[in-house]
Amino acid sequence: xxxxxxxxxxxxxxxxxxxxxxxxxxxxxxxMFWYRQDPGLGLRLIYFSYDVKMKEKGDxxxxxxxxxxxxxxxxxxxxxxxTNQTSMYLCASSLGLAGSREQFFGPGTRLTVL
Amino acid sequence: AQSVTQLGxxxxxxxxxxVLLRCNYSSSVPPYLFWYVQYPNQGLQLLLKYTTGAxxxxxxxxxxxxxxxxxxxxxxxxxxxxxxxxxEYFCAVSDLVGYSTLxxxxxxxxxxxx
Numbered sequence: 124x125x126x127x128x129x130x131x132x133x134x135x136x137x138x139x140x141x142x143x144x145x146x147x148x149x150x151x152x153x154x155m156f157w158y159r160q161d162p163g164l165g166l167r168l169i170y171f172s173y174d175v176k177m178k179e180k181g182d183x184x185x186x187x188x189x190x191x192x193x194x195x196x197x198x199x200x201x202x203x204x205x206t207n208q209t210s211m212y213l214c215a216s217s218l219g220l221a222g223s224r225e226q227f228f229g230p231g232t233r234l235t236v237l
Numbered sequence: 238a239q240s241v242t243q244l245g246x247x248x249x250x251x252x253x254x255x256v257l258l259r260c261n262y263s264s265s266v267p268p269y270l271f272w273y274v275q276y277p278n279q280g281l282q283l284l285l286k287y288t289t290g291a292x293x294x295x296x297x298x299x300x301x302x303x304x305x306x307x308x309x310x311x312x313x314x315x316x317x318x319x320x321x322x323x324x325e326y327f328c329a330v331s332d333l334v335g336y337s338t339l340x341x342x343x344x345x346x347x348x349x350x351x
Contacts, residue, residue: 223269
């Protein structure tokens, strides 16, 4: 089974801190994704990566950056956390274009910024 | 840009009743279609998917969905609801061109009463 793990289930940070959220997948998937989930808004794509060192902006990239130095790891960075970034963050991975596009999700990180 | 509409942010049923969760999408070509389920404080889990072939798709936990191209719909059904079905359900669509991103609906919370 595909396994996607996220470094923390719950995280509390202070305004202005730099925050790193880590995601690791163990199935050699080409694509990796970061979403944030807020009540009533569903899942919104922040960034995705289709290869090592490659990244593309999603629908809401402002205030975030990403890093993919190794195929299995995709990091989301909040350079200076703000209270409006309090949310559930979900990481996902999928095969490349030859696949069915099914995404496999991690358990999520609930981030609170005080 | 694609869009996915899930009718009803909350749906309430009694245990044993039919479950019907509606999903309509906008796409210029027949896409890949997915239903995911999310239990509290967990990531998303794939229920079922339509890629090609038979338009009636069966998934896990007794759920099924039918792809209707003429109606641009992919409604999720289950003949008899169980208390354990209470969760949030997301419909998603993927284009067959470009990157393997998914566009998600805003979700429908299914409430099951005894």
